[in-house]
Amino acid sequence: MTSIKKDPVLVVLQLSGGNDALNTVVPYGDPLYADNRPSVRVPEDQVLKISDYVGLNPNMGPMKQLFDEGKMAIIQGVGYPNPNRSHFRSMDIWHTCEPDKVGTEGWLGRAIKEMDPSSENVLTGVNFGRGLPRALAMPSVPVASVGNLASYGVLTGIEEEDQRADALDVFSRIYSPAMGRGGVVDYLSRTGMDALKGADILSTAPDMYSSSIEYGGDVVGQYMRNIAQTHLAGFGTRVLYTTAPYNSFDTHAGELQAHAKLWSETSQAVGDFMDDLREHDAADNVTLLVFTEFGRRVHDNGSGTDHGSGGMAFVIGENVKGGLYGEYPSLEADKLLEGDLHFNNDFRSIYSTLLENWMGLDAQPLVNGSFEKFDFI
Amino acid sequence: MANNDIALMAHLMRRAGFGASYEELERRAAAGYEATVEDLLNPGNHPSLEMDVLERRFVDWREMNALEVNQAYWTYAMINTQRPLEEKIALFWHGIFCTGNSKCEHGRQIKLQIDMFREHGLSSFRDLLLGLSSDPSMIFYLDNCMSHKDAINENWGRELLELFSMGVGMDGESNYSEDDVKECARAFTGWTITNAIPRYPYGRYEAGFIYNPSDHDEENKTFLGETGNFNGDDIIDIIARQPSTARFISRHIYNFFVADDVQVPAWQSTPPRDEEAIKLLEDEYFRSGYNIGSMLRVLFNSDSFKNARFAKVKSPAEAVIGTMRVVKDYTSPKPGLHNLASNIRYMGQDLMNPPTVEGWHTGGEWIDSGTLVERINFAADQVGNLELPGVQDMVARVGSDGPATAEQVVDRCLELLGAYELADDTRAQLIDHVGRGGDLVPGTPEFSLRVGQTLQLIVSTQEYQFA
Numbered sequence: 001m002t003s004i005k006k007d008p009v010l011v012v013l014q015l016s017g018g019n020d021a022l023n024t025v026v027p028y029g030d031p032l033y034a035d036n037r038p039s040v041r042v043p044e045d046q047v048l049k050i051s052d053y054v055g056l057n058p059n060m061g062p063m064k065q066l067f068d069e070g071k072m073a074i075i076q077g078v079g080y081p082n083p084n085r086s087h088f089r090s091m092d093i094w095h096t097c098e099p100d101k102v103g104t105e106g107w108l109g110r111a112i113k114e115m116d117p118s119s120e121n122v123l124t125g126v127n128f129g130r131g132l133p134r135a136l137a138m139p140s141v142p143v144a145s146v147g148n149l150a151s152y153g154v155l156t157g158i159e160e161e162d163q164r165a166d167a168l169d170v171f172s173r174i175y176s177p178a179m180g181r182g183g184v185v186d187y188l189s190r191t192g193m194d195a196l197k198g199a200d201i202l203s204t205a206p207d208m209y210s211s212s213i214e215y216g217g218d219v220v221g222q223y224m225r226n227i228a229q230t231h232l233a234g235f236g237t238r239v240l241y242t243t244a245p246y247n248s249f250d251t252h253a254g255e256l257q258a259h260a261k262l263w264s265e266t267s268q269a270v271g272d273f274m275d276d277l278r279e280h281d282a283a284d285n286v287t288l289l290v291f292t293e294f295g296r297r298v299h300d301n302g303s304g305t306d307h308g309s310g311g312m313a314f315v316i317g318e319n320v321k322g323g324l325y326g327e328y329p330s331l332e333a334d335k336l337l338e339g340d341l342h343f344n345n346d347f348r349s350i351y352s353t354l355l356e357n358w359m360g361l362d363a364q365p366l367v368n369g370s371f372e373k374f375d376f377i
Numbered sequence: 378m379a380n381n382d383i384a385l386m387a388h389l390m391r392r393a394g395f396g397a398s399y400e401e402l403e404r405r406a407a408a409g410y411e412a413t414v415e416d417l418l419n420p421g422n423h424p425s426l427e428m429d430v431l432e433r434r435f436v437d438w439r440e441m442n443a444l445e446v447n448q449a450y451w452t453y454a455m456i457n458t459q460r461p462l463e464e465k466i467a468l469f470w471h472g473i474f475c476t477g478n479s480k481c482e483h484g485r486q487i488k489l490q491i492d493m494f495r496e497h498g499l500s501s502f503r504d505l506l507l508g509l510s511s512d513p514s515m516i517f518y519l520d521n522c523m524s525h526k527d528a529i530n531e532n533w534g535r536e537l538l539e540l541f542s543m544g545v546g547m548d549g550e551s552n553y554s555e556d557d558v559k560e561c562a563r564a565f566t567g568w569t570i571t572n573a574i575p576r577y578p579y580g581r582y583e584a585g586f587i588y589n590p591s592d593h594d595e596e597n598k599t600f601l602g603e604t605g606n607f608n609g610d611d612i613i614d615i616i617a618r619q620p621s622t623a624r625f626i627s628r629h630i631y632n633f634f635v636a637d638d639v640q641v642p643a644w645q646s647t648p649p650r651d652e653e654a655i656k657l658l659e660d661e662y663f664r665s666g667y668n669i670g671s672m673l674r675v676l677f678n679s680d681s682f683k684n685a686r687f688a689k690v691k692s693p694a695e696a697v698i699g700t701m702r703v704v705k706d707y708t709s710p711k712p713g714l715h716n717l718a719s720n721i722r723y724m725g726q727d728l729m730n731p732p733t734v735e736g737w738h739t740g741g742e743w744i745d746s747g748t749l750v751e752r753i754n755f756a757a758d759q760v761g762n763l764e765l766p767g768v769q770d771m772v773a774r775v776g777s778d779g780p781a782t783a784e785q786v787v788d789r790c791l792e793l794l795g796a797y798e799l800a801d802d803t804r805a806q807l808i809d810h811v812g813r814g815g816d817l818v819p820g821t822p823e824f825s826l827r828v829g830q831t832l833q834l835i836v837s838t839q840e841y842q843f844a
Binding site for chain 2: 127156173187189191
């Protein structure tokens with residue numbers, strides 16, 4: 001199948017919980033790495049080396065391959081001023097680009113509004129997971145939030161197909177905007193109709209899909225598959241979003257084992273996703289951003305690592321100029337920020353690059369400011 | 378019994394609790410409205426949950442460390458409590474006095490705070506503020522343990538004024554100055570905790586409140602125009618007698634129990650939706666010596682309250698628990714409780730882990746295309762499950778008068794779910810749909826199925842999303 005729509009598409013994979021930057025893009029060439037990580041360290045001989053200084057976690061084989069192909073940019077030392085080490089607050093800042101006050105609008109919600117101001121396509125933005133991440137929140141912007149693509153829809157509990165069709169018919173008449181009743185009820189009606197319309201379209205995606213790629217059974221793998229299915233179905237979706245399970249990257253304890261599993265699943269999912277798109281000749285208009293809300297403490301706690309700052313992000317795609325971007329934050333004690341890696345690059349620089357160089361949008365109003373762009377795309 | 382008695386009782390129980398089955402509504406309506414208000418205001422007249430029994434079934438309830446375990450427990454408690462207002466007032470205060478697991482990472486510590494809301498949530502607002510000021514999870518959450526006499530941290534001092542008691546302003550004016558924030562923070566120096574809260578690297582253990590006189594600023598402070606060597610409790614005394622505090626708490630009570638108003642940040646410049654009701658509450662606040670239960674008594678017996686049926690969008694907790702109480706599932710311990718509790722989070726309310734110290738935005742802001750689908754599918758799955766005792770009760774009651782018309786079936790279902798009312802067009806659509814299936818003969822499997830489907834369509838309507 002050839003994708004007809006060639007508008008640029010942005011896929012975002014959020015690694016919730018605060019991925020440990022040091023054990024992901026490992027500064028094995030720095031003796032301070034071993035000093036700071038007496039217990040929670042990736043052994044040098046296992047690191048997938050990409051320079052004399054850094055290499056990838058040994059469980060990131062498929063992503064290492066994308067890097068070797070020149071299709072993956074690694075953005076080092078990403079963060080923002082006055083880092084916040086609360087998961088929720090920090091994720092919020094990434095989502096809303098509002099570091100100083102609590103924002104309610106997401107950067108991608110704003111981007112979707114920009115691309116489709118009158119919500120002509122209820123599937124311009126689609127989230128995979130339960131509950132909508134704030135990155136996609138924006139008043140009057142419908143975003144479908146799909147727990148499971150195979151069974152997504154309204155009134156899915158009605159098993160008998162004819163009965164469900166009848167019930168949905170009633171539902172659509174009840175929620176019809178023609179029955180204007182004012183205020184919140186109208187808002188509910190519009191939201192319900194958007195959801196129904198989106199579900200009707202999305203439910204056709206799995207049947208249109210066939211692929212030789214078998215994704216892993218883990219949540220990220222399954223959602224990356226759903227994202228591929230949705231993209232390949234050609235619904236005109238421009239932003240697709242998913243999230244690793246609730247705080248799974250929050251490796252305070254037992255990190256080495258947990259982190260290995262997380263990255264082997266995540267990296268596999270990313271590799272499978274790219275392979276799947278390539279198999280369908282549909283990779284050329286997709287760029288994938290992988291991010292986390294913060295890095296972790298430089299020094300381990302004996303079994304894991306605690307909340308820190310200064311994280312890593314990845315941008316992957318056929319149009320990406322692969323390589324290492326931004327400087328690796330120094331591990332020297334006097335260069336740390338309260339015991340954490342000092343960020344060198346504002347996350348809004350990554351967003352600005354993606355929005356302007358890839359999506360063709362004016363980034364400034366979407367990320368609340370002007371930030372220097374990278375040239376990874 | 379007159380149907381409007383039931384409708385009013387259903388309204389009271391949705392607001393002062395989490396809804397009730399039809400038998401409970403009948404029983405309470407027979408006892409009378411005012412008597413029910415008194416019953417709700419005196420939760421101690423009914424037994425609490427039998428934790429020793431429950432802990433045998435849910436072994437992780439003994440320690441209750443993780444967030445998920447606490448969410449499961451609270452969900453169970455809201456479904457099964459015989460003290461509905463005790464759980465409701467705890468949820469009310471939790472939405473204002475926010476403490477989040479994202480920072481504390483110790484569910485049990487936050488549960489102790491919620492228990493404090495259960496115990497003191499209906500008593501004096503002054504005592505409640507005092508309890509909050511000495512609550513370890515709050516002290517940690519808002520950094521008062523990091524506030525020292527020679528280096529204050531203003532976080533607690535500010536939020537106490539801005540979010541927990543007075544609000545930034547009212548009637549277009551500011552309620553306090555930046556200096557008041559600093560002086561307030563100074564007065565609370567020395568209010569700290571033993572054992573820091575973070576879970577790592579030593580594991581989870583309880584923290585305790587401690588007053589450290591050597592770290593308390595003993596100099597004079599000038600707070601809201603009064604000067605003295607104030608300590609934290611003096612500050613709370615001053616706060617409690619401010620008209621702005623009466624206004625702020627009254628508006629919160631109104632927004633939670635009566636009708637959706639504009640969101641809190643707009644309160645400085647936007648007058649209350651119902652000024653009369655707010656006046657009633659403010660007067661009772663002072664008359665009763667800041668007693669929350671007294672304010673609720675006056676409120677529940679007021680016309681402002683009684684006439685505000687379906688004037689607010691259900692919160693996710695209300696949406697989930699309200700449905701569960703009608704279908705009567707999870708009335709005793711059984712597996713699957715964690716999954717059930719997760720639905721509240723899927724709908725946008727991660728209990729004990731609010732997004733920020735400002736809590737959740739309410740009203741229409743609960744709804745987006747994702748959360749609406751979650752609500753509809755959750756409720757429809759429950760009421761369409763003919764195995765559940767509450768659903769079977771409803772099917773039996775709908776059929777209790779013999780063969781029924783489609784109109785009767787729809788109206789009885791609406792009544793049994795809690796005296797819901799539909800827009801005329803919507804009701805007509807439902808009747809038309811139910812009528813198309815032919816005669817409705819009670820006692821047949823087909824009858825049960827069609828009643829179940831009627832219930833499913835009702836819980837899918839816009840109207841069911843309102844409390």
